[in-house]
Amino acid sequence: MGRRSTGFRRSLGLAAAAAALTLAACSPQPAAQATPASESAASVHPVSGLAVIPLTVTSGSAVHRFRVEVAASNAEQSKGMMFRTEMGPDEGMIFPSDVPSARSFWMKNTPLPLDIIFIGTDGRILNVEYGEPYKLEPVSSAGITANVLELNAGRAAALGIGPGDLVEW
Structure with a gap:
């Protein structure tokens, strides 16, 4: 006792x-x-609950800064941007690969049009593809991909982001 x-x-x-x-x-x-969320190194997205981190794309002499959600697990990657109806102009989602490989993405249950940016093992963009809302036919990488970045459709072109540009996060 x-x-x-x-x-x-x-x-x-x-x-x-x-x-x-x-x-x-x-x-x-x-x-x-107090530190504003926009200045902190990492935070949590209010809709997805995913970690949000800073990411940069260097395109020539221009450096473009984004705050991206990290879809790290298989379940998070399977869901991705499904059912989401909005995303800020400097927001996105990164899909890291455990093992670099050729990757394909589809837009099932995804109402937002997206730029799907395939990133090689050297951190450089391989190709940028248009993700048409709800389209079930996949878009694919132009080679072995270490990460995939999704931004609002047209954002990459508007900023001059394309193959060869460096992505760091």
């Missing part, structure tokens, strides 16, 4: 400490310590 009561008291103490930390976490923080 002595061990049980000691364990119970320890559990009670841990619960009290957790409650105190929770209250402290909910209390307002000084403004000087």
Whole structure:
């Protein structure tokens, strides 16, 4: 019985400490310590719940900055941008590959038109394809792909992003 009561008291103490930390976490923080989400290195997307990270595309002397959701798991990659109806002009989604390979993407249940940007193992864009909303026929990479980036359709052309440009994240 002595061990049980000691364990119970320890559990009670841990619960009290957790409650105190929770209250402290909910209390307002000084403004000087606040960091806007747009400036933080990583955050979470409010719709998908995926991590959001900074990504750059270097096209000649121009550097284009984006905040992209990371679809890391097979389930996240399978869902991708399905059912999404909006995405900001400097937002996107990155699909990293565990093993680089030729990749194909389709637009099942995806209402947003997309630029599907296939990125080689050297971080350079191989090809940019148009993802037509709801189209079931896939678009494919022009070679071995390490990552795939999705942006709003036409964004790559508007910014002059194309094959050979460097993608870093």
